[in-house]
Amino acid sequence: MTDQPSITAAILVIGDEILSGRTKDKNIGTIADYCTAVGIDLREVRIVPDEQDRIVAAVNALRTDYTYLFTTGGIGPTHDDITADSVAAAFGVSIDVDPRAKAMLLERHKPEDLNEARLRMARIPAGADLIANPISKAPGFRLGNVFVMAGVPAIMQAMLDNIGPTLETGLRVLSHTIEAGNLPEGTYAGDLAALAIAHPTVSIGSYPSMTQSGFANRIVVRGKDPEALDAAKGDIEDLVTRLRG
């Protein structure tokens, strides 16, 4: 084990369309996978509506509690896109059309097409760094430890790829999955609890899912120390093998 401090993160999804169910979020899973892959500990997710006071409150709560905050949604050209203004308000900084962002929009739009609405996408809080958008050019931005990204999954993914190299990362959390199949959780839960106590430096979880043919249970052991992980994995495999008899 190591004393390296853990790097933590939260996600804030901004959008009435997610809360109404009309759009099913895909970004949470993408960012969660990314964090796990690079050793960032995703600790919380919130989804809030397109309302400035709600966005400001969530941004300020989450940027204080975690190393990084990733937001998605609300940075387009329409009146309901209020994320940039809300993040500026959360930080108490001004916001205006940013020449760097305007130049990016001009890569896609003719000057005569850069109307007031499109220029909204160049409104960037003072002090922010831009996050390039290779797909539709309108950038995201980083202000302090907050990364503001698009809601369209393909664009969010491209922005995440861009910011990835700039992120401080920690020791990766490694994991092993032990397939318990249709072995009922109730048959191994007692022994598994004892193994969790015996292996205090790893985290052991049991995750049921349902298939056409019934329950399919998985035991997952996670941790940063490979040796401790292997020891726990071995004990869990022995348990499952013994119970399968």
Next chain:
Amino acid sequence: MTDQPSITAAILVIGDEILSGRTKDKNIGTIADYCTAVGIDLREVRIVPDEQDRIVAAVNALRTDYTYLFTTGGIGPTHDDITADSVAAAFGVSIDVDPRAKAMLLERHKPEDLNEARLRMARIPAGADLIANPISKAPGFRLGNVFVMAGVPAIMQAMLDNIGPTLETGLRVLSHTIEAGNLPEGTYAGDLAALAIAHPTVSIGSYPSMTQSGFANRIVVRGKDPEALDAAKGDIEDLVTRLRG
């Protein structure tokens, strides 16, 4: 319009496996769709890890702010299933094996198979009503305005079906979708903002998505008053038709 108070809700998803990305949540979308269909205004979602202090804090924040709180996950038989104990702690009530819940488990398990781990699934906070689980019998429960449900989507859905008739519902939010197709958001954003001001009793949003052939934009108008909704819809359709030329 009406003065009927709106019925609000939040969702709390409990589970390390969602935050790690290993499991992709499906319950948020299901509950969001349900709320929209019955006239409950889903206002917030949080995802937190399997840690009692985090669950307690989120339960107490969300049950205070909204009419209903729906939780998913963490009610199985293994040591990492701590939702019931955490909800009891949040309410400051005791928790113990509930004879009604034990009877439900005995519908599925022989008495000699009802070991200590399985009996964990019958631990219910004092004062709670049970939510039947037709699939694997282990019940969820309602305590005050908090509904505690399973994380396995099929079981969550069945529990949601069971609690549905007990929920107070509001006026349904009706919606119309106007397909803007590949008409760029930036071409209609200014006019749409003006329509949003002209139709203050409805909510107008513009939602881009990407397809193989480029952007596919949708304008969605939502509201509880059918006449106001139709008027806004008509104006937006006229706008899109005019711009499509």
